Amino acid sequence: MKVLLINGSANLNGCTYTALNEVQKALNENEIETEIISLGNKPIRDCMGCCTCRQNGGKCVFDDDIVNVIAKKAELADGFVFGSPVYYAHPSGRLISAMDRMFYSHGSAFSYKPAAAVVSARRAGTTASLDAINKHFGINNMPIVSSGYWNMVHGNTPDEVMKDEEGIQVMHVLGNNMAWLIKCIEYSKKNGLYHPESVQKIKTNFIR
Numbered sequence: 001m002k003v004l005l006i007n008g009s010a011n012l013n014g015c016t017y018t019a020l021n022e023v024q025k026a027l028n029e030n031e032i033e034t035e036i037i038s039l040g041n042k043p044i045r046d047c048m049g050c051c052t053c054r055q056n057g058g059k060c061v062f063d064d065d066i067v068n069v070i071a072k073k074a075e076l077a078d079g080f081v082f083g084s085p086v087y088y089a090h091p092s093g094r095l096i097s098a099m100d101r102m103f104y105s106h107g108s109a110f111s112y113k114p115a116a117a118v119v120s121a122r123r124a125g126t127t128a129s130l131d132a133i134n135k136h137f138g139i140n141n142m143p144i145v146s147s148g149y150w151n152m153v154h155g156n157t158p159d160e161v162m163k164d165e166e167g168i169q170v171m172h173v174l175g176n177n178m179a180w181l182i183k184c185i186e187y188s189k190k191n192g193l194y195h196p197e198s199v200q201k202i203k204t205n206f207i208r
Contacts (some may be wrong), residue, residue, distance in 0.1 A: 002076065003182070008092045009038075009120075025175065074078065074102070077115040083118040116151060
């Protein structure tokens with residue numbers, strides 16, 4: 001059982017990484033394998049809606065960044081944590097661009113697998129950022145993992161984040177909850193209970 005933790009910050013070892021690392025510790029304590037993947041500081045293209053992925057085996061036409069690599073890894077993962085710093089009360093543009101492309105081109109690799117959003121902020125904008133990330137899970141048949149409070153940490157530096165005792169506790173509880181849910185799903189599979197079959201989406205156009 002494995003969880004991918006996606007660091008949507010351009011800062012490799014910053015506040016977002018610090019939060020994800022605390023989630024990772026809890027997952028590892030529950031014998032869940034983990035991998036933190038950083039989106040890095042190179043440009044990430046946004047989705048253009050070209051639909052080439054529909055004829056390309058689920059591979060995004062843009063192959064000059066890490067998006068296709070993560071999407072491929074997602075096929076073998078059992079859960080996901082997407083982390084982001086807060087910019088102007090929304091997640092980082094690089095994370096949203098990556099998620100838009102992954103979920104549009106390779107959404108089946110994520111479906112029916114638990115996911116969580118984690119955000120870090122100096123002060124505010126956290127709940128709006130969580131909402132933006134969670135919307136990807138909500139339309140892709142993914143159980144959303146929660147904690148004892150919203151999945152956020154506060155601080156302007158990693159050291160300050162570690163002083164946010166409540167936030168760090170939230171990260172640990174989140175990791176424990178995700179491990180529990182993944183194990184429940186694995187137990188269900190071993191006993192013949194699988195997720196519902198996917199259905200062909202009905203798309204209603206409200207302009208008549």
